[in-house]
Amino acid sequence: MLRDDPQNKSQATPPAHSGAAGQLRALGWSEYFADQATSASLSQTPPVRIIQVHRNTLHIQGVDLDMIIQGLQGVTVGDWLLFDADAPRNSQLLSRKSLIKRRAPGHDRKEQLIAANLDTAFIVTSCNNDFSLARLERYVAMAHEAGVTPVIVLSKIDLATKARAFAEQAQSISPQISVVCLDARSPEAISLLSPWCQAGQTVAFLGSSGVGKSTLTNSLAGNEAIATQDVRASDHKGRHTTTGRQLHILPSRCAVLDTPGMREIQLTDVSIGLEETFADLHALQQNCRFNDCAHNTEPGCAVQAAIASGAIDVPRLQRWLKLVAEDAENTKFLANRKLRDRAKNKP
Ligand SMILES: Nc1nc2c(ncn2[C@@H]2O[C@H](COP(=O)(O)OP(=O)(O)O)[C@@H](O)[C@H]2O)c(=O)[nH]1
Ligand SMILES: [Mg+2]
Ligand SMILES: [Zn+2]
Structure with missing residues (x-):
């Protein structure tokens, strides 16, 4: 008689993949966000995700x-809002699970929010001239700092003769980081990335232009039409001209963010991310x-001692010191700028 038993929850509640609960989950809604709202506020101001x-x-x-809707200050793609339909400006931004940001290129150096509430960042580079260990380390530090799991994706293995050497180099960043090698156009790519692309997850592809980020997004979506379908529904014109960052909801109910190539990623506020990425060097110092x-000529320098004994990789040490200096400089610059802005805004 299980069937008619109203106490039986699995019968009484709709399956998680349909209805309101399923729609929210496909968008990436989780307890982390639900805990920030009362059920009353959820019914008055329903949760919505910023897709683009x-x-x-x-x-x-x-x-x-x-x-x-009209733009709001200080939000980015992936953010969750408690949406006030009568006064969208009053919508409440929910606290973020993770946030990826960088210092914008150019002289104004503003902090730029790249994406919020990601679970996994696929850091894509191809097995060719695009490959740069220093750039990968940057992205990994950025992901660690943001609270996002970094996964290194090496594309175009079909065109490479030394794919394994690239993979080994990438893995040298940390044994804890997964490194996936693939041909972005192959059907296999989907299954290789599937461990991170389960229902309710939010993933993003980061990396230079031309490395296969859009190809992978389309592969995951099954076909191009699905990847862009959501845009078409409400913004017919923009369908083929997406230049910004856009979250695609896949049939598998995973949210995927394709990003345009970032030519430059300047680090800011990533001291913790750098500590995690270079944990051994951080411990050494x-x-x-x-x-x-400064690990130059100071007496009792453990870093110099490790260099002398051949225990550390000097180019890697130099890349780390460079990133630490860059982070310190940008963080100080932005902190000063915030102070100045605050002083200016005082009555
Ligand atoms: N042979 C090969 N071509 C690829 C691979 N990944 C991407 N491409 C090609 O590289 C070009 C750029 O890919 P795209 O996805 O637009 O790169 P994005 O700028 O990172 O979004 C396209 O012509 C793709 O077909 C791969 O793994 N192998
Ligand atoms: Mg692209
Ligand atoms: Zn030292």
Whole structure:
């Protein structure tokens, strides 16, 4: 009699893949966000996710809701809002699970929000001239700092003769990071990435232009039409001209963010990310006699000692020191700028 038993939850609640719960889950909704709202506020101001940020508008999606609204300050793609339909400006931004940001290129050096609430960042590079260990380390530090799992994806293995050498180099960044080698156009690519692309997850492809990010997004989506279908519904014109970052909801109910290539990623506020990415070097420097040791000619420098004994890879050490210096400089610059802005805004 299980069938008619109203107490039986699995019968009483709709399956998780249909209805409101299923729609929200496909968009990436989880307890982390639900815990920030009361059920009353959820019914008055339903949760919506920012799918795409345009110059002056936002594309949002929620349960049976797909629309373009006026832009809001300080939000980015992937953010969750408690949407106030009567006064969209009053919509509440939910606290983020993760946030990827960089210092914008150019002289104004503003902090630029890249994406919020990602679970996994696929850092894509191809097995050719695009491959740069220093750039991969940058992305990995950025992901660690953001609280996002980095996965290194090496594309175009079909064109490479030394794919394995590239993979070994990438793996040298950390044994804890997964390194996946693939041909982005092959059907296999989907199954190789599937461990990170389960229902309810949000993943993003980061990396230079031309490495296969859009190809992978389309592979995951099954076909190109599905990847762009959500845009077409509400923004017919923009269908083939997506230049910004856009979240695609896949049939497998995973949210995927394809990003345009970022030519430059300047680090800011990533001291923790750097510590995680270069954990061994960070631990080593704790043994220097002076805690502000520059690891040059100071007596009792554990780093110099490790170089002398051949225990560390010098080019890697140099890349680390460079990133630490860059992060410190940018972080200081932005902190000063925030202070100046605050002083200016004082009555
Ligand atoms: N042979 C080969 N070509 C690829 C691979 N990944 C991407 N491409 C090609 O490289 C070009 C750029 O790919 P695209 O996905 O647009 O790169 P994106 O700029 O990172 O989005 C396209 O012509 C793809 O077909 C791969 O793994 N193998
Ligand atoms: Mg692309
Ligand atoms: Zn030292």
